[in-house]
Amino acid sequence: MSPENAPDPPRARRPQRPRWAILGERAIEALIRLSGVSAILFVAAIFFFVLREAAPVLFREDFSLAQFLFSTEWYPTSASNVRYGTLALTVGTLSVTALAMALAVPFGLGAAIYLSEFCAPRVRETLKVVIELLSAIPSVVWGFVGLTVMSRLIVNLTGAPVGVNVLNGGIILALMSVPVIVSIGEDALKAVPDSYREAGVALGATRWQIVYRVLLPAARNGLLAAVLLGVGRAAGETMAVLMATGHAVHIPGGVLDSVRTLTANIAAELGEAPAGSDHYRVLFLTGTLLFLITFAVNITADFVVRGIRRK
């Protein structure tokens, strides 16, 4: 028999799943991909819809972007002399955030070092639970604490005329951003390979010497990312600063002055601005600005973290 007319070998029929099962699987996988992409869609949608409400004011000839960014005059409801300058608000955000970071960065990184290098496993578990609970406290509760407890404390201790000011907001924001800094900072320290520590121990170094000679330089980028995310958290916080920093739209002269931040300003005035008015659109423009700022901070933080991973 020649090979040409040999009968086909009996083909094993592959067991087929029913058509509906295959289609169902296709459908669910499409759904999974769609959900995965949805994060991008949502971020784009946030930018689009916020900018869409803000856009008409951008193209008005009596509106100047330079004034919006660099003027300290914010008179949105004035009858004769309407001014939309956000510089005082930006400085307000900067001053509160800077004070918060001055408090939260040393404490946060110190606590991260303690958690990762010095403490016993059992203590670490307890502290991590505390950090998690601390980060779960809603911002409006923090704001309430600032408005009542903290402001009374500040008036009693410093003799300031009002207790809601930069100092108050800074302390509250520091407490709110410490958990972020601790948990990301601890991750960064944990990511340093143990062989680095072992090399230090073999040379007779104490833990503290290992921390500041070996771990801090090695984990530099991760710790920087932790600080950046803390900044992002503090600068974007709304309710707490709305309640704890007072409501004075001016450039603060000291930590006992009241200020208003970009976020708090939107929250305070959005309810009163009629939809579609210039005031309303300028508030959305402020929102766009905030979006861009936090976007830049988050991208930078991620880039910094990726930097170490790639090495």
Added chain:
Amino acid sequence: MRFARTLHVARKERAEAAAKAVFAFMAAAMIVPLVLIVGYLVYVAWPSLGWEFIVDIPRRGMTDGGIWPAFVGTLYLVGISLLVSAPIGILAAVYLNEYAKDNWFNRMVHLAVINLAGVPSIVHALFGLGAFVYAARLGYSILSASLTLAIMTLPVIIASTREALASVPMAFREACWNVGATRWQTIRAVVLPNSISGILTGVILQVSRAAGETAPVMFTGAVFFKAVERGELFPYGLHEQCMALSMHLYTLATQVPNVKESLPYATAVVLLGSVLLVNAAAIALRVYIRGRKKW
């Protein structure tokens, strides 16, 4: 025999002890405010606290009485936002952990999730107002507010679900693929059942996050006051506005004159207590899973 401690060693050990003490102090400095704040709030709130406070309605122009309408409103908002964000979040995490290859597009997805978590809550509020209230014509309603909350809390659920999925060993998947299962069959039969408790933890954390948010609901559907019968369970329709516990606290603290002193404190304690309880449940669940893990 011991080596004598030279001056150098003694100095080194002193520095070590000092550093340890300083860092321990910094870590302890986080516990103190938590305890003090919770303690003080409960102390001032004590006269008002009780079951009656939760199920009663606000009385005498919100200067007395309870918080029932706000409490129920928060349940609505959290429940509906959960219905939306839990499926999307879990599926997105499945995509990121099980399907996504390491390419530029999926790095973008990853960055988008990080950004979604980093966008300030007030910007989410502006988005909700522009997109749901006006563009989608849902009006100021529970639906608008819940959708805003859902998008805002999505990263919480994605992050913890992803962590749960990543903790399932690769060998489990490989074993399943080797007997001829498809990717989705593997996920359904092996990956999800082995990570379900971790996913549940994420859902619980999402609840706690959504319950505490104020700004996003303030401009999209929550109102200062809405009349509700005492103890009524289903007072709201989805297209109506509602009260929310977080916003009620803000209102009591800043807008209503002559409030009974313990009233805002009690509201704060109920809000804080619910959130911390929910979080404690998530932590307990996690500890339980870790104790039971087979691999």
